[in-house]
């Protein structure tokens with residue numbers, strides 16, 4: 001059975017005081033051993049203080065990025081080991097806001113411009129340090145409208161996970177985040193999410209076999225709220241959610257956690 005995972009991607013939000021407050025009010029609501037795994041992903045510079053804040057709570061911590069080389073002249077970057085040493089267990093990789101940033105320049109244009117092969121190097125670096133990658137994939141609106149959703153996701157999964165062993169893939173987290181649903185309030189319908197998740201699991205099966213496909217957890221991300229979490233989670237291929245905006249409010253994030261737990265406990 002795949003343990004559900006509810007992850008909060010804080011992106012470039014919160015100050016340190018409000019981050020601490022968020023974690024402590026969330027921890028106060030959670031049971032000692034929640035049946036879902038709970039993850040928060042603060043900006044790099046909050047990782048050390050947040051490690052203290054999540055200590056002795058069921059909340060785990062992930063970074064939002066890393067650089068694949070172990071050290072060297074990479075101004076502004078952090079290695080996988082640096083990330084792990086802060087106390088992170090997970091790292092988000094290949095987020096669409098790093099592949100390309102919508103609404104900043106050309107809607108399909110590129111600010112950070114991370115491509116599949118760079119993201120693949122990051123996945124290897126993370127696994128080499130024992131970090132669990134939360135590996136993000138998803139199509140843009142233009143790609144969906146052209147009927148390319150499956151092709152885009154196949155390419156991202158195949159290239160991004162290239163060279164991994166099946167047991168490494170089994171331990172991974174993949175997040176399906178349709179770019180058009182991120183920060184837009186326009187959530188994928190449960191049917192659209194189910195279709196994409198089924199496709200991702202099929203691609204993993206074809207590439208890495210049955211154990212990898214049965215083990216890999218696939219999260220949905222994109223305008224998840226307390227209101228829609230339950231219907232999104234209500235599918236056997238949806239193993240959790242990756243939450244942006246709603247993870248910045250303890251009450252909303254906790255309500256999403258509860259929705260996920262209740263759906264999965266019902267079986």
Ligand code: 13P
Pocket residue numbers: 009095177181182183184185221222223224242243244245246
């Ligand atoms: P929102 O939940 O704000 O749409 O963000 C989703 C996301 O990008 C999580 O990584």
